[in-house]
Amino acid sequence: MQTTQHAPRNPYFNIPISLFLGLVIGALTLLFIYTLSAIDSYQGELNAAVPYHLALIPLVIVLINLAKRNTLYFPFKVADLRGEVSSHFWSPIMAPLHFIGTCLSHLSGVSVGREGAAVMFSAGIVRLFRMSWLYWGPIATTIGFSAVVGQYWVAPFFISEMFDRSTLLQKIYAFMGSIVAVLLIQSFKPESLFHAVSFTTDMGFFKKLVFFFLFAACAGLIIRVYKKLYKVFSDYFKKSSMWFKVFVAFLLAVFLFTPEFRKFQSLGILQITNLELLQSSFLDVAAKLFLTLISTSLGFMGGEFIPLIYAGVHFGHSFFNSFGYSAVLGSGLAAYLFFAAGTRFKWTSYILLLGLMGFGWWFWGYFVISTAISFSGPLSLYKKETVN
Numbered sequence: 001m002q003t004t005q006h007a008p009r010n011p012y013f014n015i016p017i018s019l020f021l022g023l024v025i026g027a028l029t030l031l032f033i034y035t036l037s038a039i040d041s042y043q044g045e046l047n048a049a050v051p052y053h054l055a056l057i058p059l060v061i062v063l064i065n066l067a068k069r070n071t072l073y074f075p076f077k078v079a080d081l082r083g084e085v086s087s088h089f090w091s092p093i094m095a096p097l098h099f100i101g102t103c104l105s106h107l108s109g110v111s112v113g114r115e116g117a118a119v120m121f122s123a124g125i126v127r128l129f130r131m132s133w134l135y136w137g138p139i140a141t142t143i144g145f146s147a148v149v150g151q152y153w154v155a156p157f158f159i160s161e162m163f164d165r166s167t168l169l170q171k172i173y174a175f176m177g178s179i180v181a182v183l184l185i186q187s188f189k190p191e192s193l194f195h196a197v198s199f200t201t202d203m204g205f206f207k208k209l210v211f212f213f214l215f216a217a218c219a220g221l222i223i224r225v226y227k228k229l230y231k232v233f234s235d236y237f238k239k240s241s242m243w244f245k246v247f248v249a250f251l252l253a254v255f256l257f258t259p260e261f262r263k264f265q266s267l268g269i270l271q272i273t274n275l276e277l278l279q280s281s282f283l284d285v286a287a288k289l290f291l292t293l294i295s296t297s298l299g300f301m302g303g304e305f306i307p308l309i310y311a312g313v314h315f316g317h318s319f320f321n322s323f324g325y326s327a328v329l330g331s332g333l334a335a336y337l338f339f340a341a342g343t344r345f346k347w348t349s350y351i352l353l354l355g356l357m358g359f360g361w362w363f364w365g366y367f368v369i370s371t372a373i374s375f376s377g378p379l380s381l382y383k384k385e386t387v388n
Contacts, residue, residue: 014169014173015173015176017136017173018139018173018174018176018177019176019177019180021125021136021139021140021143021177022143022176022177022178022179022180022181022184023180023181023184024125025122025125025140025143025144025147025177025181026143026147026180026181026182026183026184026185027184028095028099028121028122028125029118029122029144029147029148029181029185030184030185030188030190032099032102032103032114032117032118032121032148033114033148033185033190034190035103036103036106036114036266036267037190037191039103039106039107039266040106040266040267040269040270042107043107043109043265043266044270047262047263047265051109051256051257051262051265053107053108053109054108054109054253054256054257054265055253056104056107056108056109057108057109057110057249057250057252057253057256058246058249058250058253059108060104060105060107060108060110060249060300061242061245061246061249061298061299061300062242062246063101063104064101064104064105064299064300064301065242065245065299067097067101068299071091071093071097072089072090072091072092073089073090073091074090074091074094074097074098074124075090075094075120075123076120076299076301077116077120077384078116078119078120078141078303078381078382079380079381079382079383079384080384081119081120081123081137081141081162082162082163082382082383082384090124090127091127092127092128093124094120094121094123094124094127094128095120095121095122095123095124095125095127095128096121096124097124098117098120098121098124098301099117099121101117101301102114102116102117102301102302104301105295105300105301105302106266106267106302108253108300109253109256109265109266110252110256110265110266110291110295110300110302111264111265111266111268111288111291111292111295111307112266112292112295112296112300112301112302112303112304112307113267113292113302113303113304113305113306113307113308114148114267114302114303114305114306115145115148115149115303115304115305115306116301116302116303116304116305117301117302117303118144118145118147118148118303119141119144119145119148119303120144121144122140122141122143122144122145122147123137123140123141123144125140126140135170138159138162138163138166138170138174139159139170139173139174139177140177141162142155142158142159142162142174142177142178143155143174143177143178143181144181145158145162146158146174146178146181146182147178147181147182147185148305149193149305149352150182150185150186150192150193151182151351151352151355152175152178152179152181152182152183153351153355154178154348154351154352154355155171155174155175155177155178156171156174156175157345157347157348157350157351158174158345158348159171159174160347161343161345161346161347161348162345162382191269191273192273193269193272193273193309194272194273194274194275194335194356195273195274195275195276197274197275197276197328197332199326199328199329199332199333199357199358199361200326200329201325201326201329203325208364209367211323211325212333212364212367212368212371213367213371215316215319215320215330215333215334215368216337216367216368216369216371216372216375217371217372217375218319219312219315219334219337219338219341219368219372219375220341220371220372220373220374220375220376221375221376222285222289222315222338222341223308223338223341223342223372223376224341224375224376224377224379226289226293226342227342227376227377227379227380227381228377228379229293230293230296230297230381231379233293233294233297233298234296234297236297237297237298237299245298245299248294248298249298252291252294252295252298255291256291261287261291264284264287264288264291267306267307267310268288268306268307268310269306271310272309272310272313272314275313275317275328275331275332276328278313278314278317278327278328278331280313280314280315280317280318280321280327280331281314281318282314282315282318284311284314284318285311285314285315285318288307288310288311288314289307289311291307292304292307292308292311304339304342304381305339308338308339308342309335309336309338309339311338312334312335312336312337312338312339313331313332313334313335314331315334315337315338316329316330316331316332316333316334316335316337317330317331317334318330319334332356332357333353333357333364333365333368335352335353335356336349336352336353336356336369337349337368337369337372338372339352340369340372340373340376341372341373341375341376342376342380342381343380343381343382344373344376344378344380344382344383345382346369346370346373349369350365350366350369353365353369
């Protein structure tokens with residue numbers, strides 16, 4: 001269970017410190033987003049010809065393993081931030097390690113996300129400035145998550161679900177810092193994750209109730225299997241030699257070199273931003289989840305947020321289209337459904353979904369997220385006590 005610490009003795013400085021964290025984390029996240037965008041454009045050019053960058057996959061896994069072996073301890077996954085931790089034992093270069101390591105992972109082409117890295121290098125800022133982790137750690141990591149997803153309203157919900165015993169003041173400071181970070185990023189007008197679209201349906205209430213229940217239950221069961229496999233694969237690779245990991249990384253590179261599967265490299269954001277133009281199949285869902293499972297459990301840096309969104313929108317699109325309903329509506333409802341089922345963060349996912357679909361979907365959004373979580377099993381990608 002996460003513990004907290006009383007606020008520092010000079011509470012008048014807490015507000016400027018929160019705003020300062022928002023500026024630093026917002027600027028770092030903005031640089032991170034633009035770096036990944038440049039990598040995405042570069043990969044698009046190579047994929048149209050010969051994807052030479054895939055040869056970096058075995059090399060990157062070697063570099064990551066060497067960094068972990070020859071560096072003072074630093075948390076590697078979001079789940080490592082929970083529980084009784086002390087930043088005194090973390091490497092002071094934790095923030096650049098996660099920033100550079102994630103950029104290299106994306107440059108090589110493996111299927112990982114970006115939210116995990118933003119949370120981790122934000123946690124590294126606390127270590128860098130030698131701040132109290134138990135107090136400022138939850139605040140900084142929440143600012144990092146809010147900044148990378150582009151919604152400051154999610155801050156109070158994320159800190160509550162991520163850090164069970166965060167105080168009211170911590171939530172307020174996290175919210176203030178998140179506002180600064182998000183507004184800073186938005187002032188540079190980066191490409192939004194989804195284009196604006198209207199979500200409508202002519203289904204009656206009881207038809208929605210039954211159909212949405214089946215839809216969300218299937219999503220929850222899929223991620224339930226994913227989480228169990230993730231734990232099995234992660235535990236197995238932790239015990240494996242580095243050279244076996246290199247061999248698996250080589251096979252991953254060969255798989256991604258196949259023209260049919262090149263689109264599943266890295267983030268794939270450009271393929272999902274416009275839901276009205278989305279083309280999907282259930283094979284897309286399976287392929288993205290499988291590649292993300294191997295990439296993250298093998299040890300590449302990043303996260304699961306964007307890959308789960310990618311798989312989610314394709315699942316919703318294919319599921320609704322198979323029954324003759326609005327595929328765009330299915331994509332919207334499922335956009336954060338896999339993330340909700342994977343992390344079991346109900347309210348964080350709910351706020352993100354309302355940000356996409358609008359408050360008019362307050363009931364059905366809550367219904368599908370709650371249903372998916374109830375079928376997803378007890379494991380959580382963000383909780384160390386269940387998934388390491």
